[in-house]
Amino acid sequence: MPINYYIFLAIILFCIGVTGVLTRRNAIIIFMCIELMLNSVNLLLVAFSKMHHARALAAGAANTTAGIEAQLFVFFIMVVAAAEVAVGLAIIVMMYRNTHSVDINFLNRLKN
């Protein structure tokens, strides 16, 4: 499959994520949208990694490792994202306990 498809898919996912973050007020949904953006980037990384690898092979380098770093990055990002989700959800839980709401517009006390 051409790389374009992957890029378009990633852009669409990313834009959905951005729109979600901008428009929704529910903290959990915003959180999910952020994850969506993160994973769209992961998808891009993997796609480009595969592309570079294929190119290197096509250029005649037999046992090439070109583009392999991005796949490692993706795993790394996934691990960090998992930790982040744990922290983020914990914050949301604490927020719910304090305010009985997950509406982020409720949390504007820094204003003024």
Added chain:
Amino acid sequence: MSNLSQLAWLVPIFPLIGFLINGLGRNYLSKTLVGIIGSGALLLSFITSVLIFNKVSAGELLIGEAGVYFDFIKFGSFNIPFAFQIDQLTSIFLLVITGVGFLIHVYSTSYMHEETKAHFARYFAYLNLFVFSMLLLVMGANYVIMFIGWEGVGLCSYLLIGYWFKNNDYTNAAKKAFVMNRIGDLGFLIAIFYLIQHFGTTTYIDIFSQAKTEGSSSLITIITLCLFVGAMGKSAQLPLYTWLPDAMAGPTPVSALIHAATMVTAGIYMIARSNVLYALAPSTMSLVAIVGLLTAVFAASIALKQNDIKKVLAYSTVSQLGYMFLGLGVGAFTGAVFHVMTHAFFKALLFLGAGSVIHAMHHQQDMRHYGGLKKYMPVTNITMLIGCLAIAGIPPFSGFFSKDEILIAAYAANPIYYVIGLFGALMTAFYMFRMYTMTFLGGFRGDHHHLPHESPKPMTFALVVLAILAAVAGFIGLPELFTHNPEGHKLANYLAPVFKDGEALLAKHAHPDHTTEWILLAVSVGLIVAVILWAVKTYKVYKLENDAEPQGFSKILANKWYVDEIYDAVIIKPILAIGDFFGKVIETKGIDKAVNGVGKAINFGSRKFRYLQSGNVGNYILIMIVAIIILVRILFYLPMS
């Protein structure tokens, strides 16, 4: 360190100590103690000066390296040492300053006795500080030390003119003196800068020896002109003389010491000291002579119509200083210094006598209310008469010899100088005897319930000593005409080593032969005597009732040629107008508007930008995304360098 250098620093240190004690202890010391400390410091200085004079007469001098005490300003190869130079010229000035200064201190203990304790001590502190500065001025071995003393005497002059600082007119007079002097000082400073730039030193002997080998140049002319501007300010010459008559606002002994006997002669000292430089700049010399001559006649004409006794003396001082500059300008350096000396005696005497009269008349200074004081104040009368005869130039009193020496030298240079100078001398005789007659002769015109009385002992003591000096001081400078001996002029012989370089460089004017000189002498003395008799006759019958408002030319003279008014209109008013313009238009409309505008713009902007800080996270993120998109767009269009 020679013996003389150990002695020299004592001379200024005594008045400095006196200044510190009196100045710091003004609230604690009794008046008697203050008087003793103040006068005692001067007496010690005077004794030291006499010792120095003896050593100098014996041929011991303090010149060059021997006079260096410490390095004052030093950077790189350039060095201004704190050094004294004691030669014949300095030793004469030391004697005059400390001697006359001492007498005036003694006089002041009595004259200022009505002041409160703290003010009395303040007065003596200032007076001592003045003497200290003046000594520094004449003792310094380079122009920078001279400049320090120069500024010091200017400061003390300011402080003492404004001594009665509660009177607004007096403080204005003090300010005027200060500003006028500053104008002159600027010239002096520029001259010092030129000297440093060209000669790389400010020490007299180095500069003079270097200048002598280099010969005259336009730079020397510029330097001497700048120095002369300084002298004009300090010695009250045209056009910077107007501060001196106003300086009479100070206590009378101050007028005697600072504005007659010593400080105003600083300009003469400076030019006499720089005689080598001046001899190399003939055009400056002629300018000095012309300015001096004009000042002499101009001030004398004003003095003819003044009614304030101190104003008469003030203008007479300006006029006599003009004669000294005339002497310097025609190359008669000795004559100028001689006149400084005799003038110090008789003018201090006249001022102190005037002070004695003012004291007796309860601070009435208007001569129209005097008259017939001869009967009440015998000592003051006799001493004042001697002073008047001396300044008028009647032989054998001192003023005759010194003024004659200058006039003869002026005749040798240019007979026109002599004629104008003689005209001024006649006016001098007239106004001095107008003053004398209005004050001492005729009938008493004052308040008959408060009859005047003779002044106390310390005042008459000073008067008598000065009168003796004014009478006999002329004999140290007898002209060759009388003695038929070129060595007869003691002062000239004594000062010869100081002036020989300068005089050698000058074009020699043929000294008039003896017959001419006799004729000139006889003419001048005859005319002066006639003028004196005329003045006495006119003003002996002076009556307050007959006094009409001056008309025509005498009105111009009575109003001092309207010089103050002209200065006011030409210089002061425009400056004030410019200041007003800058203050009201540029400052308020321009600078203030700009500064306030910046503040207002920031205030307004921040009020508007505040709404961005809504606290709504969604908004923040939206702004962030929009900004990122814009940045990315910009990045695409920018060349990737």
